Amino acid sequence: MRITAIHEKTIGIASTMRNADIGFDEMTASLIAVVTDVKRDGRPVVGYGFDSIGRYAHGAVARERLIPRLLAADAKALVADDGANLDPHRCWAAMMRNEKLGGHGERAGAVGVLDMAIWDAVAKIEGKPLWRLIAERYRGGETDARVRVYAAGGHYHPGDDLGALKDELRRYRDLGHTTMKIKVGGGPHEQDMARIEASLAVVGHGRLAVDANAAFDRARADRFLTATAGFGLAWVEEIGDPLDFALQAELAARHATPMATGENLFSCADARNLLRYGGLRADRDFVQVDIGLAYGLVEYLRIVEMMEAAGWSRRRCLPHAGHLFSLAVVAGLGLGGHECAPDPTLLFGGFPAGVTVEDGHVRPPERPGLGFEGKDNLYRLMRDLAA
Amino acid sequence: MRITAIHEKTIGIASTMRNADIGFDEMTASLIAVVTDVKRDGRPVVGYGFDSIGRYAHGAVARERLIPRLLAADAKALVADDGANLDPHRCWAAMMRNEKLGGHGERAGAVGVLDMAIWDAVAKIEGKPLWRLIAERYRGGETDARVRVYAAGGHYHPGDDLGALKDELRRYRDLGHTTMKIKVGGGPHEQDMARIEASLAVVGHGRLAVDANAAFDRARADRFLTATAGFGLAWVEEIGDPLDFALQAELAARHATPMATGENLFSCADARNLLRYGGLRADRDFVQVDIGLAYGLVEYLRIVEMMEAAGWSRRRCLPHAGHLFSLAVVAGLGLGGHECAPDPTLLFGGFPAGVTVEDGHVRPPERPGLGFEGKDNLYRLMRDLAA
Numbered sequence: 001m002r003i004t005a006i007h008e009k010t011i012g013i014a015s016t017m018r019n020a021d022i023g024f025d026e027m028t029a030s031l032i033a034v035v036t037d038v039k040r041d042g043r044p045v046v047g048y049g050f051d052s053i054g055r056y057a058h059g060a061v062a063r064e065r066l067i068p069r070l071l072a073a074d075a076k077a078l079v080a081d082d083g084a085n086l087d088p089h090r091c092w093a094a095m096m097r098n099e100k101l102g103g104h105g106e107r108a109g110a111v112g113v114l115d116m117a118i119w120d121a122v123a124k125i126e127g128k129p130l131w132r133l134i135a136e137r138y139r140g141g142e143t144d145a146r147v148r149v150y151a152a153g154g155h156y157h158p159g160d161d162l163g164a165l166k167d168e169l170r171r172y173r174d175l176g177h178t179t180m181k182i183k184v185g186g187g188p189h190e191q192d193m194a195r196i197e198a199s200l201a202v203v204g205h206g207r208l209a210v211d212a213n214a215a216f217d218r219a220r221a222d223r224f225l226t227a228t229a230g231f232g233l234a235w236v237e238e239i240g241d242p243l244d245f246a247l248q249a250e251l252a253a254r255h256a257t258p259m260a261t262g263e264n265l266f267s268c269a270d271a272r273n274l275l276r277y278g279g280l281r282a283d284r285d286f287v288q289v290d291i292g293l294a295y296g297l298v299e300y301l302r303i304v305e306m307m308e309a310a311g312w313s314r315r316r317c318l319p320h321a322g323h324l325f326s327l328a329v330v331a332g333l334g335l336g337g338h339e340c341a342p343d344p345t346l347l348f349g350g351f352p353a354g355v356t357v358e359d360g361h362v363r364p365p366e367r368p369g370l371g372f373e374g375k376d377n378l379y380r381l382m383r384d385l386a387a
Numbered sequence: 388m389r390i391t392a393i394h395e396k397t398i399g400i401a402s403t404m405r406n407a408d409i410g411f412d413e414m415t416a417s418l419i420a421v422v423t424d425v426k427r428d429g430r431p432v433v434g435y436g437f438d439s440i441g442r443y444a445h446g447a448v449a450r451e452r453l454i455p456r457l458l459a460a461d462a463k464a465l466v467a468d469d470g471a472n473l474d475p476h477r478c479w480a481a482m483m484r485n486e487k488l489g490g491h492g493e494r495a496g497a498v499g500v501l502d503m504a505i506w507d508a509v510a511k512i513e514g515k516p517l518w519r520l521i522a523e524r525y526r527g528g529e530t531d532a533r534v535r536v537y538a539a540g541g542h543y544h545p546g547d548d549l550g551a552l553k554d555e556l557r558r559y560r561d562l563g564h565t566t567m568k569i570k571v572g573g574g575p576h577e578q579d580m581a582r583i584e585a586s587l588a589v590v591g592h593g594r595l596a597v598d599a600n601a602a603f604d605r606a607r608a609d610r611f612l613t614a615t616a617g618f619g620l621a622w623v624e625e626i627g628d629p630l631d632f633a634l635q636a637e638l639a640a641r642h643a644t645p646m647a648t649g650e651n652l653f654s655c656a657d658a659r660n661l662l663r664y665g666g667l668r669a670d671r672d673f674v675q676v677d678i679g680l681a682y683g684l685v686e687y688l689r690i691v692e693m694m695e696a697a698g699w700s701r702r703r704c705l706p707h708a709g710h711l712f713s714l715a716v717v718a719g720l721g722l723g724g725h726e727c728a729p730d731p732t733l734l735f736g737g738f739p740a741g742v743t744v745e746d747g748h749v750r751p752p753e754r755p756g757l758g759f760e761g762k763d764n765l766y767r768l769m770r771d772l773a774a
Contacts, residue, residue, distance in 0.1 A: 010451075022485040028451070054487055060447025061493060064397075064415070098409040100441055101601045102629040102651025103680075105492015106448060214488045242489040243656035246663060264489025269630035276633060277664055293490075 001084060001125075002075035004044070005035040006067045006114075009385050010057040013347060017155050020185035020215035028057040029347070030110075033386040034117040036086070038125050046386045047121025048372045049113040052292040052321040053348055054263075061110035066095040070114070085125045088118045092298040101269075108266035108295045115296025116325045116370070124369040131364045134332025138301060146361035147330055148337035150209065150234075151175070152321075154182020154199065161191075162198045169202040172342050176357030179207045179234055181339075185215030189223060196231060211237040214264070218247055225255040235260040235286055243270075249279025260286035263320035266294040268302040275310050282312050286336065290320035291329050304333060323348045324370045331364040338362075347378045388471060388512075389462035391431070392422040393454045393501070396772050397444040400734060404542050407572035407602035415444040416734075417497075420773040421504040423473070425512050433773045434508025435759045436500040439679040439708040440735055441650075448497035453482040457501070472512045475505045479685040488656075495653035495682045502683025503712045503757070511756040517712075518751045521719025525688060533748035534717055535724035537596065537621075538562070539708075541569025541586065548578075549585045556589040559729050565747030566594045566621055568726075572602030576610060583618060598624040601651070605634055612642040622647040622673055630657075636666025647673035650707035653681040655689040662697050669699050673723065677707035678716050691720060710735045711757045718751040725749075734765045 009031045017024040032049035039045070051058060070078065073094045080087045095111050123130040135143045151172040157164035165182065172180050180203050184192040192210075199208050210233060216224060221239045228236070235258040240247045242264035252259060259280065265271050271289050274280065280287070287307065291300045304314050317335040319326045330338040342357075344350025351357075352365045352374025365371035372379050396418045404411040419436035426432070438445060457465065460481045467474045482498050510517040522530045538559040544551035552569065559567050567590050571579040579597075586595050597620060603611060608626045615623070622645040627634045629651035639646060646667065652658050658676050661667065667674070674694065678687045691701050704722040706713045717725040729744075731737025738744075739752045739761025752758035759766050 022487055024485075026452075026455075026485060055490060056452060060451065064447065065413075065443060068413075098411075098413060100409055100651055103442060103492040103495075103653055105490040105494050105653070107492050108490075241656055243654070243660060245660065264487055266490055266492070267630070269628055273630060273632065273660065273664070277660070 001036060001038050001079060001086070003034055003070060003078065003086070004037050006070060007033040007035070007385050008059045008062050008067065009381075010059040011381065013053060018186065019155060019183045019211065019213040021213040022054075027053060029053055030057040030059045030062065030113050031381055031385050032062065032113050032117040033382060034114070034121050035386060036121055036125070040124065040127070045121055045124045047117040047119070047124065047369065048382045049117030049120065049292075049325075050323065050348070050372070050378060050382075051109065051113050052290050052323070054321070055106070055109055055293055058106060058110035058113055061106050062114060066110055066114055069094050069097055086118055086122050088115060088122060089298055091115070091118050092296070104267035104270060104294070109293045112292040112294060112296040115298055116292055119297055119325075120369040120372070127368050129364065129366055129368060130328040130370050131331035134297070134329060139332065139334060142334065144331060144334055146363055147327065148360060149177070149340050149357060149362050150179035150181060150337060150360070151177040151342045152181045152211075152339050153342065154180070154195070156183060156186050162194060165195060166198050166202050169199055173202065175342055176359065177342065178360030179209065181209040181211055181237070183213065184210045184224070185212035189220070189227070192224065193227060196228065200231065205232040207234055209234040209237060209260070212239045214238050214241055216240055218250070221247070221251055222254070225251060225257055229255065229257060233257055237261065237288070238263065245274060245277035248274075249277060252279040252281060252285070258284040258286065260288050260318060262288040263290050265289055268299055268306055271303050272306050275307065275312065282316065286316055286318045287312070288318050288320045290322055292322045292325050293320070297329055300329060321348070324352070324372060324375070327362075327364055328370055345377070347381070350375070388423060388425050388466060388473070390421055390457060390465065390473070391424050393457060394420040394422070394772050395446045395449050395454065396768075397446040398768065400440060405573065406542060406570050406598070406600040408600040409441075414440060416440055417444040417446045417449065417500050418768055418772050419449065419500050419504040420769060421501070421508050422773060423508055423512070427511065427514070432508055432511045434504040434506070434511065434756065435769045436502075436504035436507065436679075436712075437710065437735070437759070437765060437769075438496065438500050439677050439710070441708070442493070442496055442680055445493060445497035445500055448493050449501060453497055453501055456481050456484055473505055473509050475502060475509060476685055478502070478505050479683070491654035491657060491681070496680045499679040499681060499683040502685055503679055506684055506712075507756040507759070514755050516751065516753055516755060517715040517757050518718035521684070521716060526719065526721060529721065531718060531721055533750055534714065535747060536564070536727050536744060536749050537566035537568060537724060537747070538564040538729045539568045539598075539726050540729065541567070541582070543570060543573050549581060552582060553585050553589055556586055560589065562729055563744030563746065564729065566596065568596040568598055568624070570600065571597045571611070572599035576607070576614070579611065580614060583615060587618065592619040594621055596621040596624060596647070599626045601625050601628055603627050605637070608634070608638055609641070612638060612644055616642065616644060620644055624648065624675070625650065632661060632664035635661075636664060639666040639668060639672070645671040645673065647675050647705060649675040650677050652676055655686055655693055658690050659693050662694065662699065669703060673703055673705040674699070675705050675707045677709055679709045679712050680707070684716055687716060708735070711739070711759060711762070714749075714751055715757055732764070734768070737762070
């Protein structure tokens, strides 16, 4: 079998959303369609990919470097030994030909979104959901019946911020969410405290996480962690510069609150440095590498292996964003949980039809592949791209 | 004053060159022209940029994100207080608006090549060479009369590798070079030894550097450093994965030979981690961050400040590649030396007319800006781009 075409489209997903670090007023994302010559129900199998958001579309690197390499490769170099399906590891190696080590930025996301589409195709060709295929190949077939999810939101609202924030969290609760995450660090300390207190009243002790989006320096981080020490926060996310491992280690040594970081580290080499130098605590902290932005599942398998060799449980992995790809990997590998944007009108929000949140958990979709076909607004764009 | 247009062109610079890590058969690079409304000699001042090579062109990120931000910015936000010239620091901030921290890959090169063009324009508007402008602004006007350069080459040659290698190094010697660098790690250990011995016969003790392009794991690195301990190598460059700081530290603790690394670290945050964790020795090792690939001079000023705060001399900085931009920064800031590809027929090789190597040193060009106008083959392309 072989890949017959690969399409990419950059779409605008601009919104008025803000966190403490950036606004999303010019945000874009890439859609990918990998078309194969394998037929199912009389039609070619197409694997789809869709960016995790926040780092812009990855179409240029895909179009200029990675897609040409995949299309130029000998078809045999991309498939499994029996020739019946793509081999994602071999596809990954073909994409990374003549790429220097280091510099894990846009390239990591471009490889990641293509890797996602390749895995979607592979699972569709096998006729099974990707999470099940992953469990069979990399976990001896063991699966979790339900996957823990949490609702990420709590951005800054114009006007009555606290009222709107509480309304938003109540909506998430009504959808079945229990753990929820809000933004902090985008305003003065007093505003952070007011937002947290308002949110705790809805969400409850031990279930509220906060995300500083790297906004704090040492002094503000210390002040924040000291002030919130008694609040039972589920975790404090990305408190400082994602590459300032020494600051992370210092804060972890001084404060007991669980911490989480890693969404802006895009390779196994970077994640290894986080574990080596960041002082994270294997009994409470979380590693949030974004699977789609960090070279996809092929690299993520290396990250899980590296973490376990360093004495970490994979249950400490809470991948950043990633929508259905992250859900499939979390379910398939048995990671700690899945981040979701609850609003189904967002292209990267909600779940496919039939998947509902119950008591903070979901059952992953049973459709072959990633399940994009059950997510109407996104799948319409994908189908148009492949056509 | 204001920027009236910014042009980018991606050009192929494919060659049969190989190092131990990648081939250059599909390599590309970006040309940039920043056109201003300032007139000199009756014509608009244009600042030019040209990529450091090895990481492909940066046009897509420039075109999709950075150039639109520069062109959309209020002109006042990009210029110095007196309104007479661009302020590269303000331009840098405008380019990085809504960019998340971390992920220093393609973006860092796109910012870098635009930053280069902006500095070229700024120096031309002031009517002086960039190296002199840098010395005035950041070094109290102190300048080095001559800049130390070294010749980088010694790639693998088809056929009679050793004979061709020696011929190549003799050509460099005839051009006036004293310190030269060759590739290792692209073949078996015995080949490395033979190449080094052949090269030492031309270059001499203490003047030959070798570049492993990240090819070695721990065992090979140890074997190599042990076998070459008595050879008086000037330095051993990028011996392992550029982000494996622990390996770097281990090797530095066991082997006395000077080491150099950093060309695949693209931010101050990454360079700081190298110094914190890489075990480099301030009395002998070199830091080789590539100015153009790592967010340009604005970021490099932060790197030099960070290094000096950590007790390092800026003379330990040997920027990777970078052609005329690196030469201007090395001369202006008083760094340790400049890497050059001696072949003037290469777009990124040789020096502008009138600049010659004497006893391993050059005097930087006196033309306003970076001096691209004195480098015929490159300037023809730049002039076409601006027209």
